[in-house]
Amino acid sequence: MEYTVQLNSLLKLFRQYMNDDKDVTRFYARCRDGTATYKDVYDLADKAGVKMSDLLKKQILDQFPNGIPPEAVDAIIPPALREQCDAVIAGADRVQAIVNKKAGVSLAPAEMHPDEDRILGLADHFKESGFTDEATELITNLAKATVDETIQANAEFQNDSGMQVTVTRVYDDVGLNHGKDPCQWCLDRCGENVPYSTAVDMGMFERHPGCGCRIEYHTVKGTKIQSNWRRNVWMDSDAILKWRRGLGLE
Ligand SMILES: [Zn+2]
Numbered sequence: 001m002e003y004t005v006q007l008n009s010l011l012k013l014f015r016q017y018m019n020d021d022k023d024v025t026r027f028y029a030r031c032r033d034g035t036a037t038y039k040d041v042y043d044l045a046d047k048a049g050v051k052m053s054d055l056l057k058k059q060i061l062d063q064f065p066n067g068i069p070p071e072a073v074d075a076i077i078p079p080a081l082r083e084q085c086d087a088v089i090a091g092a093d094r095v096q097a098i099v100n101k102k103a104g105v106s107l108a109p110a111e112m113h114p115d116e117d118r119i120l121g122l123a124d125h126f127k128e129s130g131f132t133d134e135a136t137e138l139i140t141n142l143a144k145a146t147v148d149e150t151i152q153a154n155a156e157f158q159n160d161s162g163m164q165v166t167v168t169r170v171y172d173d174v175g176l177n178h179g180k181d182p183c184q185w186c187l188d189r190c191g192e193n194v195p196y197s198t199a200v201d202m203g204m205f206e207r208h209p210g211c212g213c214r215i216e217y218h219t220v221k222g223t224k225i226q227s228n229w230r231r232n233v234w235m236d237s238d239a240i241l242k243w244r245r246g247l248g249l250e
Contacts, residue, residue: 023043
């Protein structure tokens with residue numbers, strides 16, 4: 001493993017940063033006192049993405065002035081990006097537990113893993129195009145997409161469990177061309193309290209590089225039961241879970 005030393009030193013620096021940075025420390029303090037929100041996880045993802053991109057440039061790419069060879073990309077980029085995704089997933093998991101508790105949902109957060117397709121796609125992109133100026137945006141986009149995927153997985157799970165889930169996507173006000181033009185693509189995907197399945201159809205969970213939109217979802221504590229014999233009966237989320245467990249559905 002020719003590039004193990006470089007990879008390990010990069011991972012070490014990234015972990016140190018995610019341990020010591022004052023904003024990250026503050027984020028985990030807010031997780032402990034139960035005030036952290038998904039907006040905070042998006043900020044965490046932003047920091048992780050910018051830091052990882054910075055480390056890749058300084059620690060790895062500077063060693064290859066004539067361009068990074070494909071073997072080095074394969075050896076270093078996917079594990080580095082997995083590390084970044086894991087850091088974001090750890091933060092998102094903490095916030096999801098808070099969100100569930102506040103919504104009265106007695107479910108554990110959905111277990112998330114780094115998105116291998118996205119990671120390998122990004123590694124291929126770097127092999128083909130090199131580490132261009134847009135690399136930071138692409139790496140940060142992967143970090144934010146990790147948050148999107150966590151939110152969607154939990155929203156879907158709760159929706160499928162018979163709860164009323166709605167999705168809100170807030171426009172980032174960043175727009176295109178350095179703020180000169182509004183981003184119609186994002187505006188078409190923004191909305192407030194949109195029912196989960198409509199939100200998926202609208203593409204509310206999709207994101208382009210450089211996109212700063214924030215997504216969140218809400219679970220209504222009262223739940224409409226879909227079965228015939230109890231149509232339109234509203235129950236507490238805990239009650240419906242017990243009821244579903246009784247039927248062997250959970
Ligand atoms: Zn946009």
